[in-house]
Amino acid sequence: MHKRKRKSNTNQTQVPIKQYTVKEQTELLIFLLNTLSNLGRNSVKSLLSHGRVLVNDQAVTKYNYPLQPGQTVSIRKVKTTNTSLMAGVIILHEDEDIIVIEKEAGLLSVSSSKENELTAYRQLMDHVRRGNPKNRIFVVHRLDRDTSGVMMFAKSKDVQQTMQNSWKDIVQERLYIALVEGSVKKKEGTISSWLKETTTFKTYSSPRSNDGKLAVTHYNVIKSNQNFSLLKVSLDTGRKNQIRVHMQDIGHSIVGDKKYGSHMKLIGRLGLHAQVLSFVHPTTGLLLRFETKIPKSFLSPFRSTPTKN
Structure with missing residues (x-):
């Protein structure tokens, strides 16, 4: 992914640019890699996943989409104008x-x-x-x-x-990155509980089954040391503060989350980032996937000494 300035954005419209004619039978990704030789493999895949590749004027995202001689492959590029900050x-x-x-x-x-x-x-x-x-x-x-x-x-x-x-059917992948306190010993796991909310709007896991809304969270450890762990977290449900409560439940509160038990202040923000969202477009039916980088500050605790609140 190309670097972007964090404090501004430009008004974006998509316009068709170069078109290419297919000369021989092949698959779409192979064709693009050979044709767009100035782009790396990840950049080409990004064009596909973001719906910017068209075959005979129809957006296609499948890497192995079969191409036939005579078809036209077009690439849509984002055109920017500085009209919206x-x-x-x-x-x-x-x-x-x-x-x-x-x-x-x-x-x-x-x-x-x-x-x-x-x-x-x-x-x-x-x-x-x-x-x-x-x-x-x-x-x-x-x-x-x-x-x-x-x-x-x-x-x-x-x-x-x-x-x-149709949220559960439309959303194919929803992945978070969580920086939590302590070394998570179990490298992967699932947390399941019934969530309720207090009168002061704080969410908690009820000790009784069927008492509240069912919440299911899965995690995998990316890296850890004595003081911190970096996790990939995916959700079966999307309850309010679900990840924050479940991390506290297993004794590994999210860094900076004082509301849910954090004692460490290091990165100047909550250690939770929604990294991936993949879903079926509600109108076109295309599968779109958007992935962002892990914030650099989430990696700093593995090089720094924690400080107490």
């Missing part, structure tokens, strides 16, 4: 139905009716209304204020309802 938001993908962004830690996804501060939602609403004042965006899912990473908005009520009503 947004704080803490990077647009990863935008089409007529959805917007996928990378949100910085510290930025609210959506504000409540009592709050009046900058949010990802408000900035994206301004963004889509520059083209047409009647345009709107709709919330599909949320990230906590202090969680960074990939999230998505719909551009119509119908698409929002389709995504939310």
Whole structure:
């Protein structure tokens, strides 16, 4: 993935550029690697996964898609114009139905009716209304204020309802990176509990079965030392503060998460990042996958000495 400035974004539209004619029978990825010799394998795969490769004007994401002589392969490129500056938001993908962004830690996804501060939602609403004042965006899912990473908005009520009503079927992969306190001895595991919320809006695991909403979290250890562990975390369910509560439940609170038991202050933020979101596009049916880099600060505890709050 190319480096991008974190504090700004540009208004993006996709325009077709170079077209290539298939000369012999082959598979799409092989054709692209041979044709786009100036790009590396990962860059070519990124073009495919982001729906920027068209065969006979139809977007294709499958690496092994069979090509026949005479077909036309086109590459859509993002054209940028400096018309939209947004704080803490990077647009990863935008089409007529959805917007996928990378949100910085510290930025609210959506504000409540009592709050009046900058949010990802408000900035994206301004963004889509520059083209047409009647345009709107709709919330599909949320990230906590202090969680960074990939999230998505719909551009119509119908698409929002389709995504939310079929979330488990549409979303193919939802992966988080969590920096937690202590050395997680079990290299992989599953945490399952019934989550409830106190009157002060703090989520906790109920000691009784069927008391609350079922939450299931899977994790794998990427690396660890005596003081910290870096985990890949995937969800079967998407409950409020689920990962934060489950990490506390196993005695390894997320770094910087004082609300859920953290005692370490090192990276200046919550150690939770939504790294991957993969889903079936609600209109085109294409499988799209968006992956962001692990924040550099998440790796620093493996080189630094922790400090107490």
